[in-house]
Amino acid sequence: MSFSPYHEFNWTDCWFLLQGAGRTILLMLVAGTLATVLGVAVGWLRFASRAARILTAPAIDVLRSVPLLVLLILVSSVFGIAGFDIDVFGTAVAILTLYAAAFAAEVARAGFASVDRRTRRAARSLGMTAGQEARHVLLPLAARTVFPAWVSLMLALVKDSALVSAIGYVELLKASQVAVTQTNQPFLVFALSGLLYFAICYPCSVLSRNLEARMKHDLAA
């Protein structure tokens, strides 16, 4: 009987993949939330101020033009070489956040720009302060215009988060690679892993379609 370094794919491997999926979801929730908050703030500044638009342009351009994988490896290597004891999850979240925020900022800016100035003026004419107008008129109208673009961004973030496996964070992709080295069943493992990515993204996309329909209820025929 020859000795095999591999074992049959079993429930332990399956659990391992699920844990990876859980970390992928965690990354999406944390980085997605931070990127959205940061993106709306930066998008607002870029919408409202010419100076802010010019000052933030280089950062946005760099983040949107350099591949995420390059950013991840670059930053973790630089910190590593500089002798910092870096937390892999923290680094992954930070880079994903900045990367997605650069896109979110442009989505948000487009949303703010899409709101008719005359509608905003009408709100001010009723005695609303600039802040009240922003909260009750500008934000809701901008949000429903760019909601589909924002959902696409979040789904892209789930898939892009696979790249943080390159710096050693064991999310779904890394968990799959590990499982393959132990079972030598790449087809089965990656089929499962693909299924899990789908199981994360598809409900989000269905939920978003419902939300979108509800936000545009007034436009329905």
Next chain:
Amino acid sequence: MISLRDVSKRYGLLRVLDGVSLDVERGEVVCLIGPSGSGKSTLLQCVNGLEAIDGGSIAVDGEAVHGRGTNINRLRQKLGIVFQQYNTFPHLTALENVALALRVVKRMPRRDAEAAAARQLAYVGLDGKADQYPSRLSGGQQQRVAIARALAMQPHYMLFDEVTSALDPELVGEVLQSLRKLRADGMAMLIVTHEMAFAREIGDRVAFFQEGKLVEVGPASQVLDAPRDGRTAKFLGRAAQ
């Protein structure tokens, strides 16, 4: 009283308002007529501080609209304005359109705000449309929502900026009807309009405006039937054709 003293405003080299002086008393209706692009709309937007002025002064009940210490948001509650393009809030129902500023600006509880909003919608004849979104309403209905929205703040003065110009002819009447009702209730109004017959009917005074200048102001019948200034006569002659 709304009191304009020697108000001027420039867009670059263009003098949109050139030394305009005009008073609107409480309870009085003043109609502004004149060619398109003569600065009438700009004048209205200056009165509630949506536009800045370059010279002169505008006071509402003695408070300078463009004064440094003026709380413009509080002052604007005295000045309702209705625009040519309605500018209703598309994401809110007719009722919510009217109730929003009551809740946000006057800090009324939702229930009270909606009750007040319902009364205003009834006032402009839209009781049955409270739950409709603007996209489901005709132009005339949207414009009446906009009127109800402004009235809900219980302003002392109403400013109307060509409120029927964007409407299909058959919808003009229902909007003018709301203005007649307001006049009967004693609301002070400054109305920019191209409807000469309406200006004659509703205006205590009519002011003719051309190239940023107030050419002639007087009782409606005098300005419209026996204008003293040649430019007014010429404009009325063209408008009548």
